[in-house]
Amino acid sequence: SQQGEEDPQALSIQEGENATMNCSYKTxxxxxxxxxxxxxxxxxxxxxxxSNEREKHSGRLRxxxxxxxxSSSLLITAxxxxxxxxxxxxxxxxRDDKIIFGKGTRLHILP
Amino acid sequence: xxxxxxxxxxKIIEKRQSVAFWCNPISGHATLYWYQQILGxxxxxxxxFQNNGVVDDSQLPKDRFSAERLKGVDSTLKIQPAKLxxxxxxxxxxxxxxxxxxxxxxxGTRLTVL
Numbered sequence: 001s002q003q004g005e006e007d008p009q010a011l012s013i014q015e016g017e018n019a020t021m022n023c024s025y026k027t028x029x030x031x032x033x034x035x036x037x038x039x040x041x042x043x044x045x046x047x048x049x050x051s052n053e054r055e056k057h058s059g060r061l062r063x064x065x066x067x068x069x070x071s072s073s074l075l076i077t078a079x080x081x082x083x084x085x086x087x088x089x090x091x092x093x094x095r096d097d098k099i100i101f102g103k104g105t106r107l108h109i110l111p
Numbered sequence: 112x113x114x115x116x117x118x119x120x121x122k123i124i125e126k127r128q129s130v131a132f133w134c135n136p137i138s139g140h141a142t143l144y145w146y147q148q149i150l151g152x153x154x155x156x157x158x159x160f161q162n163n164g165v166v167d168d169s170q171l172p173k174d175r176f177s178a179e180r181l182k183g184v185d186s187t188l189k190i191q192p193a194k195l196x197x198x199x200x201x202x203x204x205x206x207x208x209x210x211x212x213x214x215x216x217x218x219g220t221r222l223t224v225l
Contacts, residue, residue: 031212043154043202043216088153092212098167099214101146101153 005102006089012108019076021105023089024069030092032065033099034074038085046074046087076107084109113137115217117203123223129191132220136184136205142166144214145178145188146202154202160186190222198224 007022023032031050037043049056049065049072056063062075076083086106090099116135124130136143141162146154157176159166163183171178175194180186190197200221204214 033212042218043204045213045215048212090153098156098159099212101155103151103153 006087006105008105009103010106010108012110013079014110015079015081017079019079019083019107019109021074021087021107023072023074023102025072025089025091025102026070027091027093029067032063032072033090033092034061034063034072035088035090035101036085037088037104043088079107079109081109081111083107115203115205115215117201117217117220119220120218121221121223123225124193125225126195127192129189130193130222131187131189132201132203132222134186134188134203134217136186136203137207137215140205140207140215141183142206143180143186144204144206145186146204148200148202148219150199157188193222193224195224198222 005024011019013019029051031048033048034046035043036046047056047058047061047063049063051067054065060077065072072089074087086104088101088104090101092099115137118133122130143160145157147157148154157171158168158178160180163180176190178188200219202219203217206214
């Protein structure tokens, strides 16, 4: 399968804690993106990290990329109830802007 | 800036019936995508348009699915005839041009085939 694999499939943490999700893939990439999906706002782009970058920040989000291990992680710091959603990594294979989504991690923030 | 518009939001049909979904991308976005998302899975690309031309339709079940983007703006996706396994959310996305990568998604159409 070309899909990336997110790990874990599901994660429940207390509000205020940090959440870490991982994504592994098999083929070389041009860049890797993370998306969030919840019932309120649909599927939304969070952050893009290029293959020559190792780390990127956006607000409470931190993304790392290790191309030698073909893996990426998404860290959400100081989680909030509104972070409850499914998170997907999407790999850009540098072929006509086609991106391949993984199966996602379902994150639940407990009050 | 208006987002990607899709209609209808929900559709229930019986197997072997036909159904059509409509998408209006963000103004000025040349690239348009249709995805199928089955419950519990990530979106799977069905077809990608660049203006009114097809870039990739390798995952589109062409015996029953068809899509068009005649004027390079809005698009329709049709299923004829529908099967039970077509029950899913159909997402439309657009991006401004090749190389921009970030895709903007519509709210989706949830299809239930009985």
